[in-house]
Amino acid sequence: MPRLDLSADVVALTRQLVDIESVSHHEEEIADAVESALRTLPHLAVTRRGHTIVASTDLGLGERVVIAGHLDTVPLNDNLPARLEDGILHGLGTCDMKGGDAVMLKLAADVTAPNRDLAFIFYEAEEVDSVFNGLRKLTESDPDLLQADFAILMEPSNAAIEAGCQGTMRVDVRTTGERAHSARSWKGVNAIHLAGPVLARLNDYVARQPEIDGLTYHEGLNATGIRGGVAGNVVPDECVVEVNFRFAPDRSEADAEAFVRDFFEGYDVTVTDLAAGALPGLDRPAAKAFVDAVGGGVAPKFGWTDVAQFTKLGIPAVNFGPGDPMFAHKQDEHVPTEHVERCERILKEWLS
Amino acid sequence: MPRLDLSADVVALTRQLVDIESVSHHEEEIADAVESALRTLPHLAVTRRGHTIVASTDLGLGERVVIAGHLDTVPLNDNLPARLEDGILHGLGTCDMKGGDAVMLKLAADVTAPNRDLAFIFYEAEEVDSVFNGLRKLTESDPDLLQADFAILMEPSNAAIEAGCQGTMRVDVRTTGERAHSARSWKGVNAIHLAGPVLARLNDYVARQPEIDGLTYHEGLNATGIRGGVAGNVVPDECVVEVNFRFAPDRSEADAEAFVRDFFEGYDVTVTDLAAGALPGLDRPAAKAFVDAVGGGVAPKFGWTDVAQFTKLGIPAVNFGPGDPMFAHKQDEHVPTEHVERCERILKEWLS
Numbered sequence: 087m088p089r090l091d092l093s094a095d096v097v098a099l100t101r102q103l104v105d106i107e108s109v110s111h112h113e114e115e116i117a118d119a120v121e122s123a124l125r126t127l128p129h130l131a132v133t134r135r136g137h138t139i140v141a142s143t144d145l146g147l148g149e150r151v152v153i154a155g156h157l158d159t160v161p162l163n164d165n166l167p168a169r170l171e172d173g174i175l176h177g178l179g180t181c182d183m184k185g186g187d188a189v190m191l192k193l194a195a196d197v198t199a200p201n202r203d204l205a206f207i208f209y210e211a212e213e214v215d216s217v218f219n220g221l222r223k224l225t226e227s228d229p230d231l232l233q234a235d236f237a238i239l240m241e242p243s244n245a246a247i248e249a250g251c252q253g254t255m256r257v258d259v260r261t262t263g264e265r266a267h268s269a270r271s272w273k274g275v276n277a278i279h280l281a282g283p284v285l286a287r288l289n290d291y292v293a294r295q296p297e298i299d300g301l302t303y304h305e306g307l308n309a310t311g312i313r314g315g316v317a318g319n320v321v322p323d324e325c326v327v328e329v330n331f332r333f334a335p336d337r338s339e340a341d342a343e344a345f346v347r348d349f350f351e352g353y354d355v356t357v358t359d360l361a362a363g364a365l366p367g368l369d370r371p372a373a374k375a376f377v378d379a380v381g382g383g384v385a386p387k388f389g390w391t392d393v394a395q396f397t398k399l400g401i402p403a404v405n406f407g408p409g410d411p412m413f414a415h416k417q418d419e420h421v422p423t424e425h426v427e428r429c430e431r432i433l434k435e436w437l438s
Numbered sequence: 439m440p441r442l443d444l445s446a447d448v449v450a451l452t453r454q455l456v457d458i459e460s461v462s463h464h465e466e467e468i469a470d471a472v473e474s475a476l477r478t479l480p481h482l483a484v485t486r487r488g489h490t491i492v493a494s495t496d497l498g499l500g501e502r503v504v505i506a507g508h509l510d511t512v513p514l515n516d517n518l519p520a521r522l523e524d525g526i527l528h529g530l531g532t533c534d535m536k537g538g539d540a541v542m543l544k545l546a547a548d549v550t551a552p553n554r555d556l557a558f559i560f561y562e563a564e565e566v567d568s569v570f571n572g573l574r575k576l577t578e579s580d581p582d583l584l585q586a587d588f589a590i591l592m593e594p595s596n597a598a599i600e601a602g603c604q605g606t607m608r609v610d611v612r613t614t615g616e617r618a619h620s621a622r623s624w625k626g627v628n629a630i631h632l633a634g635p636v637l638a639r640l641n642d643y644v645a646r647q648p649e650i651d652g653l654t655y656h657e658g659l660n661a662t663g664i665r666g667g668v669a670g671n672v673v674p675d676e677c678v679v680e681v682n683f684r685f686a687p688d689r690s691e692a693d694a695e696a697f698v699r700d701f702f703e704g705y706d707v708t709v710t711d712l713a714a715g716a717l718p719g720l721d722r723p724a725a726k727a728f729v730d731a732v733g734g735g736v737a738p739k740f741g742w743t744d745v746a747q748f749t750k751l752g753i754p755a756v757n758f759g760p761g762d763p764m765f766a767h768k769q770d771e772h773v774p775t776e777h778v779e780r781c782e783r784i785l786k787e788w789l790s
Contacts, residue, residue, distance in 0.1 A: 315663025
């Protein structure tokens with residue numbers, strides 16, 4: 087088992103984590119390394135569930151902050167081991183999100199007498215189907231371990247605060263016709279032609295941009311796929327438009343579904359995936375204090391992240407982590423070392 | 439090698455042919471059987487090219503008729519051997535088109551002193567890409583063997599005459615956008631949405647139905663496929679609508695292409711396949727005589743068939759064969775024995 091050196095600086099520690107391969111469903115080695123490093127710290131109580139590790143203080147400080155990061159990465163793409171060049175650390179997981187994990191480990195090791203109780207959650211399987219998600223599993227198996235006044239998810243957000251997140255919903259919009267040989271097409275009904283008005287509605291869609299807690303969210307309704315066709319000489323009897331609705335966090339799941347069903351009224355709509363967003367919660371005292379500590383502006387998070395898991399538990403949560411999310415899942419994934427250092431510095435100051 | 443018994447009745451002979459498996463590209467065995475049967479007939483000169491057999495009389499009769507049929511079938515679908523039940527012969531190839539082949543063999547064997555010179559063409563690979571088509575190859579390698587005043591293609595047409603055939607053209611109509619993450623969709627351009635107006639035009643299409651030689655053809659313009667999409671969280675940058683244009687035989691290939699390009703003006707159109715139709719040619723004396731001999735009406739052929747190969751050589755040609763073309767390529771392919779017998783009787787009378 088590789089050993090992590092918690093006395094190394096945060097960039098060196100990021101590099102150590104990156105060089106332990108941990109593609110989703112293969113987190114055992116990195117989880118072992120993280121667990122054994124945390125168990126050397128006497129001020130923390132460590133719990134493990136699968137390859138998810140929770141390390142908590144219990145100082146009775148009256149306020150608790152959860153800081154979370156996933157340990158897994160998307161598949162290898164010829165981008166390991168890590169490579170440091172001109173202040174940029176390159177490699178799989180540098181941005182999404184071992185830079186954030188390294189910050190968490192440094193906080194765990196160095197902030198031995200925090201001003202708020204802390205719980206660090208290193209979890210498995212964020213990059214795959216949500217049934218495997220370690221944080222989601224924990225919300226079901228051990229909700230007590232997550233109880234907190236505020237949560238910080240260290241997903242890449244350019245070392246600035248991105249608050250809340252938008253929800254996401256997928257539906258299949260299906261048209262049905264009648265097959266015929268294309269040489270006698272008038273004997274059939276072309277289901278692809280029938281999908282024309284579905285695309286026309288999508289073309290005419292105007293995005294809602296609600297302001298919530300001073301942040302402007304931006305919804306989106308898009309065909310992300312379309313399929314239809316039986317053979318080159320057949321009038322097809324089915325066409326399916328796959329639609330993704332990204333909705334602002336002031337909508338519930340039910341509200342989002344009602345909107346989409348109404349939008350495609352007259353068509354066969356099947357919901358294939360639905361996850362509510364998370365309200366920014368910037369009116370909550372713990373969140374306000376953190377925003378003041380970080381300084382600078384707060385941006386809305388457009389993509390869905392696991393902050394929504396905390397919202398389900400009634401815990402305000404923000405995204406705050408090193409790295410530009412545009413480079414997550416890219417072959418040339420990378421993180422500026424300055425981001426990692428800045429996140430470490432800000433959080434140490436806030437928690438000390 | 440199986441042997442064919444040319445003294446058997448035409449239904450028994452159909453059954454013999456059906457029971458020799460001959461999926462496209464596997465016609466050697468059936469071609470061997472047909473060739474050796476024909477070589478027992480002293481009034482015919484036999485030529486073989488690949489698995490295509492031509493058997494001709496050379497009586498100097500001043501008029502020549504070609505009768506053609508393909509030997510291959512589409513793939514097996516648990517529908518062999520042949521099964522005779524209540525006057526219907528079931529099995530792969532019964533309809534498309536070994537009933538017609540059996541009629542040709544009976545004519546070859548029994549009409550030893552025809553009133554017109556004859557050429558029988560049994561050819562390979564009609565059911566696959568046209569580069570393999572035995573009749574097409576023959577038009578290029580041995581056009582002399584096909585010279586005739588009139589041609590009969592024994593494709594299934596309910597034992598009645600279907601004249602000419604419509605042309606067929608395939609195009610890809612492509613829209614191009616710009617990729618973006620679907621959580622920030624306003625940063626991209628959705629190529630599937632851009633395909634909406636393409637489908638709208640197809641929806642509004644009104645089919646031309648020209649009358650040619652007293653027959654009413656019926657064109658058709660249909661999406662036979664549509665594809666687009668990168669991933670469930672990506673605004674896609676490309677969408678392709680596959681369109682099949684079936685056009686009346688008064689249009690040339692160039693005319694058909696011009697129509698389609700004009701119809702989709704403003705879009706990127708790529709022609710992927712184009713085959714002209716065949717004019718009915720019912721004004722030609724040989725064709726007229728045959729129509730009179732068969733009696734009854736003449737229908738237009740909507741589907742494309744190899745009659746177009748003869749048209750390219752300036753030879754009027756019709757479809758006339760046993761079986762309902764709606765059952766070609768179906769698991770329950772079958773032919774009424776009455777159709778096979780009627781075709782044999784009519785042709786024998788006309789040629790004797």
